[in-house]
Amino acid sequence: MTTTKKTAAPAPPPAAVGADAHWAATRERLRNRARPIVRLTICDDDATKQALAEAQFEHQRAQDAADRSPDDEAAQAALRAATTTLAEAQQAFDEASIPLRFQALERRTYKELLAAHPPTEDQAEDGYAFNLDTVGPVLIAASSLDGITEADATEFLDEWSQAEGEALLNTVFGVQREDRMDLGKG
Incomplete structure (x- = not known):
């Protein structure tokens, strides 16, 4: 059995770095980017x-x-006065709220997770590429930065209202598609 070893990308040739000295720093910054994080804030008050x-x-x-x-x-x-009132209202809101944070998964992990939950026949006929019922709790747990487990996620999706469950699912799917790039003129 042959195993493949992941090798680091080769360093750019010194001549290329010399011609474009900022590339090495830019490349390092690109490699060190954090995956997107989104926050879902729940306030029942x-x-x-x-x-x-x-x-x-x-x-x-x-x-x-x-x-x-x-x-x-x-x-x-x-x-x-309005600034003071706003700060007080924001503090009261923050104290009454439950913030949940979710981080995008690595692309390969996300694709593997979706592939592990194929759609049912009915879902496939409706055009779904994965089984939302089974992948939802797994994706919530995998994306959660607050320790939400699959059991927690299943309970929330089962017990919360339809709109709140959809908001939770939309948040975890949305962070996977979060775009922080700006395609502008150079």
């Missing part, structure tokens, strides 16, 4: 969510007024 939304709205209004009238002390005082 409607009053706290509403207070935060109102504070954000009022802060934006105060910011706009202060920007329009930088010499108007009343506008500047209103902005300071």
